Each structure stands twice: as structure tokens, then as C-alpha cells.
Amino acid sequence: MAKKRTNIMPIIEDARHPSKYRMLVGIVDVIFSDVAQPDQARILALNAAYFLKTGGPFVLSIKANCIDSTMPAGKVYDSEVDRLRADLLKPAEMVALDRFKRDRACVVGSYRVPKKQKTSA
Incomplete structure (x- = not known):
């Protein structure tokens, strides 16, 4: 896919350590996160802090069994959403x-998400 689309770059690195590939990636418009890890919300938050523009959208694919099968x-799902809000x-x-x-x-x-500015009438 990266050969056909110039705005995609494969990075062979551990997503839990964005400092290791920060020099390869600039600010991005959107993050799509689909990692089968117990700490996937934290991984998304770390990468958003490094790379996602203010107000930028994210998409997180949650695999419940990978987080806690019990x-x-x-x-x-509710727990992961709470973790996202905390970050x-x-x-x-x-x-x-x-x-x-x-x-x-x-x-x-x-x-x-930037806070709405109060407007005076």
C-alpha cells in the first residue's frame, strides 16, 4: 500500500515507544490505531501526544479479549473509553x-479539542 500511496509510510517499530521513530514522523492529521495489545488506549494516547495535531481525529479499534478476557x-469498552478521556x-x-x-x-x-471561545454580542 505504501508504494501506491505516498502519504503512507511503513514503520517497523514498537508502537509503545514513539520516541524511537519520532524523527521519521511529523504532525499527522489523523491516527488509526488497530493494535492487539492490553494497553492499546495508552499506546494511542502516547502516539497522539507525539504526532496528532490539536483537534485531530482518531479511530481506535478495540479488541476486548486482548485487553481482558475475563x-x-x-x-x-467502557474502561478503554475512560482511559482515553484521561489522556x-x-x-x-x-x-x-x-x-x-x-x-x-x-x-x-x-x-x-480546543475549548470554544466565548463570543460577546
């Missing part, structure tokens, strides 16, 4: 994908 999927990420919508893949959900939102 909890119901719905509780895992300056503002989830806007979560969609369970059970129709397509069991124990999966997708969360979309924005990073460091």
Missing part, C-alpha cells in the same frame, strides 16, 4: 462491531 466486552482524548462515538466480529468495537473522537 471481563464482559461492554465493560472493557486528553475526547471519544465522540463508540460502535460495537459484534455483527461482524465478536468482542470488537470502534471508537472515534478527537485529541486536545
Whole structure:
């Protein structure tokens, strides 16, 4: 895909350590995160802090069984959304994908959403 699309660059590195590839990546418009790791919300937050522009959107694919296979999927989703909020990420919508893949959900939102300016009339 990277050969056909010039705005995509493959990076063979551990997403948990964005400082190792920070010199390869500038500020990005959007982050799509699909990592099967127990700390995937934290990984997204770390990479957003390094690379995502203020107000930039993110998409997080949650795999409940990879995070905690002992909890119901719905509780895992809620826990991940809470973790996102704690790291300056503002989830806007979560969609369970059970129709397509069991124990999966997708969360979309924005990073460091600027506060609305008060306007005087």
C-alpha cells in the first residue's frame, strides 16, 4: 500500500515507544490505531501526544479479549473509553462491531479539542 500511496509510510517499530521513530514522523492529521495489545488506549494516547495535531481525529479499534478476557466486552469498552478521556482524548462515538466480529468495537473522537471561545454580542 505504501508504494501506491505516498502519504503512507511503513514503520517497523514498537508502537509503545514513539520516541524511537519520532524523527521519521511529523504532525499527522489523523491516527488509526488497530493494535492487539492490553494497553492499546495508552499506546494511542502516547502516539497522539507525539504526532496528532490539536483537534485531530482518531479511530481506535478495540479488541476486548486482548485487553481482558475475563471481563464482559461492554465493560472493557467502557474502561478503554475512560482511559482515553484521561489522556486528553475526547471519544465522540463508540460502535460495537459484534455483527461482524465478536468482542470488537470502534471508537472515534478527537485529541486536545480546543475549548470554544466565548463570543460577546
